[in-house]
Amino acid sequence: xxxxxxxxxxxxxxxxxxxxxxxxxxxxxxxxxxxxxxxxxxxxxxxxxxxxxxxxxxxxxxxxxxxxxxxxxxxxxxxxxxxxxxxxxxxxxxxxxxxxxxxxxxxxxxxxxxxxxxxxxxxxxxxxxxxxxxxxxxxxxxxxxxxxxxxxxxxxxxxxxxxxxxxxxxxxxxxxxxxxxxxxxxxxxxxxxxxxxxxxxxxxxxxxxxxxxxxxxxxxxxxxxxxxxxxxxxxxxxxxxxxxxxxxxxxxxxxxxxxxxxxxxxxxxxxxxxxxxxxxxxxxxxxxxxxxxxxxxxxxxxxxxxxxxxxxx
Amino acid sequence: xxxxxxxxxxxxxxxxxxxxxxxxxxxxxxxxxxxxxxxxxxxxxxxxxxxxxxxxxxxxxxxxxxxxxxxxxxxxxxxxxxxxxxxxxxxxxxxxxxxxxxxxxxxxxxxxxxxxxxxxxxxxxxxxxxxxxxxxxxxxxxxxxxxxxxxxxxxxxxxxxxxxxxxxxxxxxxxxxxxxxxxxxxxxxxxxxxxxxxxxxxxxxxxxxxxxxxxxxxxxxxxxxxxxxxxxxxxxxxxxxxxxxxxxxxxxxxxxxxxxxxxxxxxxxxxxxxxxxxxxxxxxxxxxxxxxxxxxxxxx
Numbered sequence: 310x311x312x313x314x315x316x317x318x319x320x321x322x323x324x325x326x327x328x329x330x331x332x333x334x335x336x337x338x339x340x341x342x343x344x345x346x347x348x349x350x351x352x353x354x355x356x357x358x359x360x361x362x363x364x365x366x367x368x369x370x371x372x373x374x375x376x377x378x379x380x381x382x383x384x385x386x387x388x389x390x391x392x393x394x395x396x397x398x399x400x401x402x403x404x405x406x407x408x409x410x411x412x413x414x415x416x417x418x419x420x421x422x423x424x425x426x427x428x429x430x431x432x433x434x435x436x437x438x439x440x441x442x443x444x445x446x447x448x449x450x451x452x453x454x455x456x457x458x459x460x461x462x463x464x465x466x467x468x469x470x471x472x473x474x475x476x477x478x479x480x481x482x483x484x485x486x487x488x489x490x491x492x493x494x495x496x497x498x499x500x501x502x503x504x505x506x507x508x509x510x511x512x513x514x515x516x517x518x519x520x521x522x523x524x525x526x527x528x529x530x531x532x533x534x535x536x537x538x539x540x541x542x543x544x545x546x547x548x549x550x551x552x553x554x555x556x557x558x559x560x561x562x563x564x565x566x567x568x569x570x571x572x573x574x575x576x577x578x579x580x581x582x583x584x585x586x587x588x589x590x591x592x593x594x595x596x597x598x599x600x601x602x603x604x605x606x607x608x609x610x611x612x613x614x615x616x617x618x619x620x621x622x
Numbered sequence: 623x624x625x626x627x628x629x630x631x632x633x634x635x636x637x638x639x640x641x642x643x644x645x646x647x648x649x650x651x652x653x654x655x656x657x658x659x660x661x662x663x664x665x666x667x668x669x670x671x672x673x674x675x676x677x678x679x680x681x682x683x684x685x686x687x688x689x690x691x692x693x694x695x696x697x698x699x700x701x702x703x704x705x706x707x708x709x710x711x712x713x714x715x716x717x718x719x720x721x722x723x724x725x726x727x728x729x730x731x732x733x734x735x736x737x738x739x740x741x742x743x744x745x746x747x748x749x750x751x752x753x754x755x756x757x758x759x760x761x762x763x764x765x766x767x768x769x770x771x772x773x774x775x776x777x778x779x780x781x782x783x784x785x786x787x788x789x790x791x792x793x794x795x796x797x798x799x800x801x802x803x804x805x806x807x808x809x810x811x812x813x814x815x816x817x818x819x820x821x822x823x824x825x826x827x828x829x830x831x832x833x834x835x836x837x838x839x840x841x842x843x844x845x846x847x848x849x850x851x852x853x854x855x856x857x858x859x860x861x862x863x864x865x866x867x868x869x870x871x872x873x874x875x876x877x878x879x880x881x882x883x884x885x886x887x888x889x890x891x892x893x894x895x896x897x898x899x900x901x902x903x904x905x906x907x908x909x910x911x912x913x914x915x916x917x918x919x920x921x922x
Contacts, residue, residue, distance in 0.1 A: 329678065352824060353820050354732075354819070354825050356819075356820075356823060397700070398692065398694040398700055399692065399694075399733040400692055400693050400694075402813060403732065403813065404685050405779075405811065405816075406811065406812075409811075423693045423730065424730075425732060432721060432722070433694040433695075433696075433721065434649070434696075434697065446696065468694070504717070515914065516913065516914055516915065517703060517704045517705065517913075517914065518700070518701050518702060518703055518704065518913055519696065519697065519698070519700055519701075519702075521701065522704050526648050526649055526651075527648070527912075529651070530647060530648050563887075563888075563889065565887075565889040565914030565915045565916060566889075566915055567701045567888075567889070567892070567914070567915045567916055568700060568701045568913065571915075593887055593889065593890065594887045594888070594889055594914070595701065595887060595888035595889030595890075595892060595916070596700075596701055596888050597886065597887060597888040597889075598888075599888070602886075602888035
């Protein structure tokens with residue numbers, strides 16, 4: 310049964326008037342900080358077919374961010390790249406399987422994640438509400454920039470084909486895919502699964518599961534801060550970034566998603582500015598967003614847009 | 623158990639738990655109070671857990687979430703309705719190395735699975751198994767817990783814990799780490815088992831030592847001591863740990879066992895385990911503590 314209620318949902322998310330000015334200022338602040346990238350070979354994780362490196366670079370507030378970087382041992386001089394963005398609670402994976410598909414792959418650990426938590430470590434649960442009353446210091450200000458700086462890292466690499474960069478992730482990784490595709494025009498293809506951080510204000514009313522429940526916990530203890538919280542999250546809502554996306558994009562959602570409600574996925578998709586966009590709603594699926602059925606579609610999508618291969622009709 | 627595990631349990635017994643319990647108002651609701659718990663395990667090493675107690679008169683059925691294979695410690699698993707805490711005592715424990723229990727040892731993911739792997743005496747999961755036993759001991763000592771209804775829900779550690787110490791009446795286990803590991807790891811490139819492949823690729827001379835260590839951890843060795851009713855959550859058909867792969871494990875369990883094969887849907891799989899736990903614990907209105915998005919459940 311298709312979830313009609315979700316499709317017809319009317320979102321509460323509104324874009325602040327100075328949204329673009331806020332983020333343009335953040336981008337200028339970030340651009341003033343040198344990347345200072347380190348690329349350290351990891352012999353333990355390297356195999357005959359995939360070279361693995363630990364990467365570190367500097368992001369806004371001078372926070373050092375870690376990432377895993379994989380590349381096919383046999384590759385063209387310049388190779389298409391995919392950046393993978395992590396879920397809220399997951400530890401960023403080593404993206405060997407993307408290298409095996411023929412991409413250079415970067416898996417970012419934004420601030421607070423394992424290996425990127427020496428200077429910033431609000432913990433889990435807590436990240437979602439860390440400084441949530443102040444958009445200038447809210448946890449996701451730096452967290453978002455950390456992922457965008459991953460694109461700068463890829464552009465700095467001589468082996469990366471800079472006109473063929475894709476972004477993907479699921480859950481928080483899906484939300485970060487939206488914000489990255491919106492803010493970095495170098496992204497040429499994006500695939501977002503079960504996007505989190507999209508429709509904060511809607512999600513905390515629709516669902517009572519973590520991580521969104523962190524905000525309900527916070528407002529229960531500090532009800533007088535609701536206006537400040539709502540003001541902040543509007544600047545970080547992926548739905549408000551979506552009209553800036555111009556690259557081809559696919560979005561998959563689960564119609565029984567108990568973490569990121571499908572209502573928010575439909576709203577997000579409607580707001581995406583790209584002409585080449587497609588939504589895949591999976592009935593009978595939860596926060597997996599139909600991953601097992603969808604992975605082949607995502608592979609074909611990136612192969613078409615980044616590798617230049619025509620695949621299954 | 624075996625002398626190896628007898629030694630672990632004897633060593634653990636030398637360290638009293640000495641729990642410290644502190645209410646956490648931020649995560650407490652009208653229907654449940656959350657506490658942060660610190661307690662001592664083998665080493666000695668100080669651990670951390672989240673204990674949630676329902677409002678009202680107990681005792682209540684309990685769900686113990688032993689250490690998972692990730693850095694983050696959750697209060698309840700992501701996606702679980704917070705209302706689960708209104709009906710069950712829940713206790714989630716960070717094993718050493720996980721967040722909140724990462725001083726002085728901070729684990730890496732990936733990395734933990736091969737930490738000290740070439741020596742059974744130093745393998746990190748020797749201590750993590752002890753941590754998990756300590757967590758269950760702590761939970762069982764709580765007066766709010768109905769000891770006739772105690773579910774241990776997690777990965778391989780859940781099954782090991784039920785074998786190593788009495789008290790688990792039910793187990794929900796999703797094997798991922800220690801079932802025929804030496805045999806299955808070479809058949810996959812997926813983490814966490816790929817950690818074993820990485821390790822042996824760099825240290826091929828240690829293959830025999832690794833096999834010896836892993837032999838102490840194979841779930842088939844624990845199964846005959848598990849008397850709890852057990853639900854084994856298998857992978858989807860055709861995957862490495864699918865229903866047919868886990869059948870020998872189910873057969874080896876001493877208590878009643880059933881195998882559920884994943885439908886590759888977190889909704890369908892999650893709903894099955896939630897219903898199973900509720901049924902086993904005598905909770906007749908499970909619908910009221912399911913996530914909102916699952917309450918229609920029109921797919922069954």
